[in-house]
Amino acid sequence: MPTVASPVMMTTMRYGANPREDGRAEFRVWAPNAKRVRLRLAGKPEVEMRRESDGSFSVEAAARPGDRYLYVVVDENGGENKPVPDPVSRLLPEGVHGATEIVDPNAFRWSDASREPAWRGLALREYVLYELHVGTFTREGTFDAVIPRLAELKALGVTAIELMPVAAFPGTRGWGYDGVSPYAVQASYGGPDGLKRLVDAAHATGLAVIQDVVYNHLGPEGNYLRMFGPYFTSKYETPWGEAVNYDGAGSDGVRRYFLENAAYWVREYHMDGLRLDAVHTIHDRSLQPVLAELTADIDALEQELKRTILVIAESDANDALLVRPRAQGGYGLDAVWSDDFHHAVHALFTGERRGYYQDFGRPEQIAQALNEGFVYQGEHFKYWGRPRGTKPAGMCGEQHVINLQNHDQVGNRAHGERLTVLIPRGARKVAAALLLLAPETPLLFMGQEYDEQNPFLFFTSFGDPALKQAVGEGRRKEFAQFGFADTPDPEDPQTFERSKLSWQPGTEMWQWHQRLLELRREYVMPAERKCNTRVEGGVLTMRVGGLLVQAGLQPGAKVRPSDGRVLVESDEDGYQVKIFATDSTDQHG
Numbered sequence: 001m002p003t004v005a006s007p008v009m010m011t012t013m014r015y016g017a018n019p020r021e022d023g024r025a026e027f028r029v030w031a032p033n034a035k036r037v038r039l040r041l042a043g044k045p046e047v048e049m050r051r052e053s054d055g056s057f058s059v060e061a062a063a064r065p066g067d068r069y070l071y072v073v074v075d076e077n078g079g080e081n082k083p084v085p086d087p088v089s090r091l092l093p094e095g096v097h098g099a100t101e102i103v104d105p106n107a108f109r110w111s112d113a114s115r116e117p118a119w120r121g122l123a124l125r126e127y128v129l130y131e132l133h134v135g136t137f138t139r140e141g142t143f144d145a146v147i148p149r150l151a152e153l154k155a156l157g158v159t160a161i162e163l164m165p166v167a168a169f170p171g172t173r174g175w176g177y178d179g180v181s182p183y184a185v186q187a188s189y190g191g192p193d194g195l196k197r198l199v200d201a202a203h204a205t206g207l208a209v210i211q212d213v214v215y216n217h218l219g220p221e222g223n224y225l226r227m228f229g230p231y232f233t234s235k236y237e238t239p240w241g242e243a244v245n246y247d248g249a250g251s252d253g254v255r256r257y258f259l260e261n262a263a264y265w266v267r268e269y270h271m272d273g274l275r276l277d278a279v280h281t282i283h284d285r286s287l288q289p290v291l292a293e294l295t296a297d298i299d300a301l302e303q304e305l306k307r308t309i310l311v312i313a314e315s316d317a318n319d320a321l322l323v324r325p326r327a328q329g330g331y332g333l334d335a336v337w338s339d340d341f342h343h344a345v346h347a348l349f350t351g352e353r354r355g356y357y358q359d360f361g362r363p364e365q366i367a368q369a370l371n372e373g374f375v376y377q378g379e380h381f382k383y384w385g386r387p388r389g390t391k392p393a394g395m396c397g398e399q400h401v402i403n404l405q406n407h408d409q410v411g412n413r414a415h416g417e418r419l420t421v422l423i424p425r426g427a428r429k430v431a432a433a434l435l436l437l438a439p440e441t442p443l444l445f446m447g448q449e450y451d452e453q454n455p456f457l458f459f460t461s462f463g464d465p466a467l468k469q470a471v472g473e474g475r476r477k478e479f480a481q482f483g484f485a486d487t488p489d490p491e492d493p494q495t496f497e498r499s500k501l502s503w504q505p506g507t508e509m510w511q512w513h514q515r516l517l518e519l520r521r522e523y524v525m526p527a528e529r530k531c532n533t534r535v536e537g538g539v540l541t542m543r544v545g546g547l548l549v550q551a552g553l554q555p556g557a558k559v560r561p562s563d564g565r566v567l568v569e570s571d572e573d574g575y576q577v578k579i580f581a582t583d584s585t586d587q588h589g
Contacts, residue, residue, distance in 0.1 A: 096222030157517025171461025
């Protein structure tokens with residue numbers, strides 16, 4: 001029988017502004033820290049809001065989509081703060097300090113649920129992720145400008161794009177991890193409708209969309225949440241500022257704010273999943289950890305919407321608890337970023353040993369990362385000065401997301417150098433073969449597929465002069481200890497411009513990636529997601545699915561003959577790699 005599309009869901013939110021067809025809107029904000037709250041609609045007298053028993057304030061007023069408003073918050077001492085935007089804003093067209101614009105969440109006409117067959121998402125084992133930053137992916141730096149490139153990504157063999165955070169951040173240039181309004185879609189990218197157009201177009205192309213979200217901290221400029229409620233705690237620290245209060249006094253409302261945000265991206269923007277930033281800095285000692293509550297909510301939403309929705313964690317802890325089922329005491333996430341493969345490959349091929357690379361560099365670690373996902377499973381980690389990791393018992397290959405480049409590993413270098421300029425192309429071909437034919441879930445960073453030469457730098461556009469200076473000085477001091485004296489200024493617009501892609505699909509390296517992804521679809525995706533990998537004489541041998549991969553990990557290392565049929569090979573810069581179809585599983589003649 002043909003798939004019957006589920007009806008289009010009409011959406012509203014508990015908080016924020018919900019417009020009605022009668023020309024009025026309902027406004028509600030959770031503000032237990034406030035004594036009084038007034039609604040200031042543009043061009044209209046202020047309206048006192050009614051306090052509710054849970055610390056919320058609400059009011060109904062004549063207002064339509066496109067109207068703008070602010071809240072005037074009076075604290076418990078009677079002090080009146082400057083008017084600020086709604087903590088649950090869908091759009092901040094004037095920036096993070098400006099008024100909230102009312103958005104009708106049901107005005108956009110989606111096509112993904114109405115076409116035949118209706119979009120139902122992808123299974124985890126089908127994912128080939130492509131991480132992109134909207135602002136630098138194209139010259140225009142908008143959601144709409146991404147759309148024409150989706151066909152190229154599909155042709156490459158990518159199955160999903162992963163958007164770096166798009167929640168509103170200060171200015172127009174930023175990575176997105178300093179966002180301060182988790183519900184507002186960055187206006188300079190194209191706002192809510194622009195994001196919806198991109199997701200709808202991606203689904204029409206056959207690509208899933210994962211949204212990167214930040215639930216461990218908020219940025220330093222335009223962060224007005226503390227004015228409304230106990231969103232932050234001094235019990236814990238993060239490297240980027242105050243920790244979110246998930247387990248202290250008043251945390252029920254805080255948890256609800258972020259849990260509803262997760263559902264919001266899935267429901268209103270049809271996201272196929274979420275990537276949770278740095279979950280090792282989400283501090284929560286509750287009996288029901290917020291991460292477990294989040295995955296339970298998403299599982300329920302998945303059943304309601306009848307499509308596959310993934311939750312993927314970024315964590316440097318190598319903690320299998322994250323993906324262990326909730327019924328077994330885990331958090332129930334679908335997958336976790338596993339850094340060890342990146343670190344092992346990078347350290348071996350570049351020879352770098354600074355920072356966490358001091359714990360890597362042995363060829364056997366690449367084999368272990370491919371076989372088990374985690375290299376460190378409780379062993380002493382010199383960079384931390386203590387043990388790191390757990391046994392990956394119960395985890396399957398696709399639950400590890402691995403990469404050779406990502407925004408952190410490139411952008412947090414002093415000069416944003418990509419692997420493209422650090423190692424020979426022959427070595428890059430070897431590394432790409434291991435990444436894309438591994439049983440783990442591979443992630444490409446934008447431009448990696450064609451050997452992008454431009455750097456990906458750290459850039460910001462804060463409005464506060466003191467903050468601008470502090471960020472630049474902090475960056476210089478951070479890298480001065482490593483001997484870098486000329487670190488690019490994050491606030492310089494040219495730092496942002498230099499990070500934009502040159503976009504060169506069709507190069508020899510692009511074709512190499514495309515062929516490897518063809519082999520992945522044919523041989524690796526249908527197979528059991530595990531491999532048998534070993535290293536001998538500088539040559540790595542990996543058996544995965546119906547493939548035998550032999551790769552030289554050092555110049556001059558020669559791969560051994562095999563009885564299998566050669567599917568693809570490269571011998572460049574002294575680095576050899578050959579990929580064979582094994583006799584026992586070769587079904588392709």
